Amino acid sequence: MYTLAMAKNDLKEGWINSFTLIRKENEWMLEVSKSDSSGMRRCICAARGDLRMFKTVDAAIKTAEQIGFPVHALKFEIM
Numbered sequence: 001m002y003t004l005a006m007a008k009n010d011l012k013e014g015w016i017n018s019f020t021l022i023r024k025e026n027e028w029m030l031e032v033s034k035s036d037s038s039g040m041r042r043c044i045c046a047a048r049g050d051l052r053m054f055k056t057v058d059a060a061i062k063t064a065e066q067i068g069f070p071v072h073a074l075k076f077e078i079m
Contacts, residue, residue, distance in 0.1 A: 001049045002042040004067065007032050011068045016040070019064050027053040028060045032067070 010016045010032070018035040021028050022043075029051060033041040044063065046052045054060040061071050 001045045002032075003045055003047060004063065007042075007044060007067045016042075019067070019069055021057060021060050021064075024053070027055060028057055029053060030060045030063055 007016065016032045016034055018033050020031045020033065022031055023029075030044045031041055032044065044052045052063075054063065057074075061074075065071055
């Protein structure tokens, strides 16, 4: 379980420095990571322990901003 509060602390301490929005069917997940380390990736969980899913991209971005990430632009790529 990786909560919003844990992510806030990890960003402050420098353990994470990037986030990714991942689409799963009609919802979005917010994954945080350390950009120079492919091993440290965590999805934000709800307080009750299950994966936190967002109905809209806007809700996921607002949560990323609550963690402390500045969001000034979005870039999408075909993968």
